[in-house]
């Protein structure tokens with residue numbers, strides 16, 4: 496890990512929504528950090544609070560209406576209570592790519608105009624050059640054609656490249672990619688991930704990648720956080736965590752991944768499902784699904800046991 500102040504440091508973030516049924520807290524306590532230029536993955540089953548955490552960083556909807564407590568330090572400034580730092584982070588510091596590029600693009604506006612909207616003020620010619628160079632950077636074979644196209648004229652993979660171009664337009668120091676390839680076929684997934692990896696390295700841009708795909712994590716990422724019920728349950732280098740997972744939840748996630756080496760072994764699903772917020776069990780939220788659980792697990796949320804770069808929220812491993 497790189498030394499020094501992290502680019503992003505989320506400290507004990509809790510996110511609470513007001514709903515007709517009362518307050519719900521899908522993310523009770525998350526801490527994670529990303530160093531400048533680092534590639535960090537956040538994994539966990541659907542409903543664990545990954546997107547809520549990611550959107551909370553710059554208070555994107557629906558988290559703009561949520562109650563956020565804790566700290567979200569970006570370059571040392573707390574984005575939760577410093578509106579100017581938040582504006583600056585949204586303008587130049589942090590960009591996002593989401594799952595469904597078609598849903599993020601306006602279907603009736605040509606792509607050049609959509610990219611142009613996110614560029615800072617400049618002459619018309621400079622803008623055109625910048626748009627074409629961004630479209631070339633993200634590997635579109637014919638940037639001139641893509642610039643004048645409407646979203647429906649491009650494939651899903653090409654649209655995700657355009658979304659990436661729009662994210663890069665602000666020259667962010669951190670790109671948050673929330674399942675950016677889940678909607679794409681496997682070959683296109685690899686290409687887009689390879690592209691993001693290359694762009695991040697070339698631009699010294701940090702990457703916070705949310706994904707279900709542990710194969711992608713193994714190929715491209717340096718450090719990994721595993722999330723369950725709005726808390727980090729394990730973190731460490733990708734190599735260490737994937738080769739020797741400690742937390743029973745991480746082990747369960749890995750056992751559910753098909754591997755060529757395991758072709759004769761049955762894949763093991765984790766029994767049960769992620770509890771909805773508001774119905775998190777007391778103590779360790781994973782205890783009801785955990786084969787290692789003891790009565791003590793349901794008494795109090797276990798602390799994070801930290802050794803070197805490894806942290807595990809379980810006393811039984």
Ligand SMILES: Nc1ncnc2c1ncn2[C@@H]1O[C@H](COP(=O)(O)OP(=O)(O)O)[C@@H](O)[C@H]1O
Pocket residue numbers: 512514519521539540541542543544545546547548557771772
């Ligand atoms: N606006 C909201 N109001 C209330 N609950 C929400 C809201 N947005 C998300 N949630 C809840 O937060 C939980 C975590 O969601 P999410 O972060 O999207 O999970 P993930 O990205 O890990 O699949 C879900 O149970 C979801 O229902």
Ligand SMILES: [Mg+2]
Pocket residue numbers: 545546547673
């Ligand atoms: Mg999500």
